[in-house]
Amino acid sequence: MLDKIPMDQIISPMSDYYIFVAGGQTPCPITTIISYAPDSQGVKKQFTVYQSIYFLRWFHKKSTKGEDMKSIRVMCTIQEGSLGYTKIKQLESSIKDIYQKYFGPDYKLVFMWLTLPHGQAYLAGKLSAASSVQLPVQDGLPASRRHPFMSEVCAKWQEITGCTQDQIILASSDFTESEKFQRGLVNRFKPSKRKSTMLKMLMRFMMGRFKKGYYNTSVTL
Amino acid sequence: MPLYTVTTPKSLPNSRRVELANLIMNVHCGLTGAPETFVNVMFWENATLNDGVAMHVYGGIRKGRTAEMRETLQKEMSRRICQLMILTDKELETDMFEMPAQWIMEGGEILPEPGEEHLCEWLLNGHGTEHNQKAFI
Numbered sequence: 001m002l003d004k005i006p007m008d009q010i011i012s013p014m015s016d017y018y019i020f021v022a023g024g025q026t027p028c029p030i031t032t033i034i035s036y037a038p039d040s041q042g043v044k045k046q047f048t049v050y051q052s053i054y055f056l057r058w059f060h061k062k063s064t065k066g067e068d069m070k071s072i073r074v075m076c077t078i079q080e081g082s083l084g085y086t087k088i089k090q091l092e093s094s095i096k097d098i099y100q101k102y103f104g105p106d107y108k109l110v111f112m113w114l115t116l117p118h119g120q121a122y123l124a125g126k127l128s129a130a131s132s133v134q135l136p137v138q139d140g141l142p143a144s145r146r147h148p149f150m151s152e153v154c155a156k157w158q159e160i161t162g163c164t165q166d167q168i169i170l171a172s173s174d175f176t177e178s179e180k181f182q183r184g185l186v187n188r189f190k191p192s193k194r195k196s197t198m199l200k201m202l203m204r205f206m207m208g209r210f211k212k213g214y215y216n217t218s219v220t221l
Numbered sequence: 222m223p224l225y226t227v228t229t230p231k232s233l234p235n236s237r238r239v240e241l242a243n244l245i246m247n248v249h250c251g252l253t254g255a256p257e258t259f260v261n262v263m264f265w266e267n268a269t270l271n272d273g274v275a276m277h278v279y280g281g282i283r284k285g286r287t288a289e290m291r292e293t294l295q296k297e298m299s300r301r302i303c304q305l306m307i308l309t310d311k312e313l314e315t316d317m318f319e320m321p322a323q324w325i326m327e328g329g330e331i332l333p334e335p336g337e338e339h340l341c342e343w344l345l346n347g348h349g350t351e352h353n354q355k356a357f358i
Contacts, residue, residue, distance in 0.1 A: 077263070119235045120264040122242035124257045132224070132261070143323055150326045158329075165329035169261070171222075173324045181281065184318050188228050188277040193269040220232075221267040 069108040072099070075134040075182075080115045080218070082131070087160055088113065088214050094156045095135070102149045103138065112205055113216035120219065132169040133157070136178035146172055197221065222325050222332055223249055224281040228265040237306070238264055244305050245278075248298050253286065256338055259327070275312040278302065284319040285335045291317060 074095070083091075088111075096109045121128040135153065137146060150172050157168045173181070189197045201217060208216035225245050233241070242262040250257050270277050278298065282291075299315050302308070322332040 116263065119238060120266070122238070122246075122262040124260055125239070125243040125246045128261065130261070146324070147326075147331055150331070151329070154326055154329055166327070169222075170326040171320070171324055172326075173320055177320065177324075181318050181320070184279055184316055185226065188268070188270060188279060188314070188316070190269045190271050197269060219263065219265045221265065 070106055072107055072109050072136060074109050074111045075114060076111060076131065077114045077116060077121075077133075077219070078131045079121065079129060080117050082129070083161060085213055090160045091157065092214065094160065095153055098149065098152050098156060099135075102145065102152075111215060113208075113214060115216060115218050117218060117220060129163075130167045130169055131157075131161075131163070132171070134171045134173070134178060134181075136175045137172050139174040139176050141174070222259055222261070222281060222283050222320065222322070222327070223255070224261045224263065225249075226263050226265060226279040226281075228268045228270065228277040228279070230266075230268060230270055230275065232266045233264065240305060241302070244301055245298065248301050249280075249282075249294065252294050252297060253282075253290065253335065254338075255283075255335065259332075271314065273311055274314050275308055276302070276306060277314045278316075280315070280317045282317055282319055283322045283325075283332065283335050285322065286319075291319070 076091075092109070092111045095111075099107055099109055119127065121130070123130055133153070137149070150170055153172075154165065154168050154170050157163070157170075158165060161168075171178075186194055186198065201221070204217035205215040208214070227241060227245075245262050246257055246260040249255060249260055268277075280295075280298070282294075286294075295315055295317055299310070299313055302315075303310065303313050306313070322334050325332045
C-alpha cells in the first residue's frame with residue numbers, strides 16, 4: 001500500500017491530490033487511529049496506516065465544506081510549552097481571518113504546530129525563544145500586497161502571545177518555493193524511509209490533534 | 222534567516238549543540254558578513270538518514286549572493302562541521318536553499334537584502350540582542 005502513494009501526497013497530506021488518490025469509501029475510523037501503537041510492526045502497522053489515510057479523506061471532505069477551497073499548509077515552529085490551547089486557537093482563527101481578508105474566502109488554512117524541546121533552537125549562538133511561521137502566499141504576489149499582510153500577521157501574533165517583535169519570524173514565500181523548501185527537508189531522510197517517516201509524522205500530528213485539539217508534534221522524530 | 226536545520230539519528234548533548242550552533246553562526250557570518258542576530262539553528266533528532274550519514278545540515282539562506290559564495294559557504298560549512306564533530310566527508314550531508322529576503326519578516330521588519338544590512342535602521346538599533354534570547358547556562 002505504502003509504495004503506491006507518491007511522495008507528493010504524503011508531504012502534502014491535506015491537499016486535494018492526496019485525498020483523491022487515497023480514494024475509497026469508509027466510515028470515519030477514529031478507533032483505528034487510537035489503536036495505533038508505535039511498536040506495531042509488519043502487516044498490522046500497514047493496515048493501521050491505511051485506515052488512517054481514509055480518515056484523512058473523510059476529515060478533509062468534512063472540514064472544507066466544498067470543492068473550491070484551497071488548502072494552505074501553515075507550519076508553525078514554537079518552543080515546547082510556550083503556547084497553550086487557547087492562544088493557539090486564537091492564532092489559528094486570527095491568521096485565517098487575515099489571510100482571507102487579503103486573499104479571499106476560498107482559502108482554508110491547515111495549521112501544523114511543530115514543538116521544539118528545550119535546547120534544540122538557537123539564535124545567534126544562544127538559546128532561542130523565537131517562534132517561526134511558514135505561511136505561503138500565491139506565486140508572484142507583489143511586495144505591495146505581501147508586506148502589509150505580513151505586518152498584520154506579525155502584529156496579531158504579538159498581540160495574542162504577548163511576545164516581542166523579535167520573537168516572531170514569518171516567512172511568506174511563494175507556494176511553489178515553499179513546497180521546494182519542504183521537499184528539501186523531506187529529502188534529508190533515507191529514500192526508503194521517507195514515506196514511512198512522513199506517515200509517522202502525519203500520525204503524530206493527528207494524535208496530537210486528538211490529545212490537544214490542534215495538529216502538533218515534536219521535531220524529535 | 223538564515224535558518225539551519227541540523228538533523229541527526231541520535232540526540233546530541235546540549236554542549237555539542239551549543240558548539241555547533243556557534244560554529245554555524247561563525248562560519249555563516251564570517252563568510253557572508255551577515256549579522257549574527259539573523260542566524261537560527263534548529264536541531265531535529267532521531268531521524269533515519271542515508272546509510273552512513275551521521276548528520277544532515279539544511280541551510281535556508283537569503284537569496285542574492287553569487288553562486289561562488291554559495292558554494293564556498295557550503296564547502297566551508299561542511300569542512301568546519303566535520304572538524305568539530307569528528308566526521309568524515311561521507312558522514313555529513315549539507316544542502317542549501319535560497320529564499321528572497323523580501324519574503325521574510327523578523328523583528329517586525331522585512332529582512333534587508335544581503336549586503337544592505339548597514340542600511341537597515343532596525344538592525345543597527347540592536348535587533349535581537351536581548352529580547353529574543355534566553356539567558357543561557
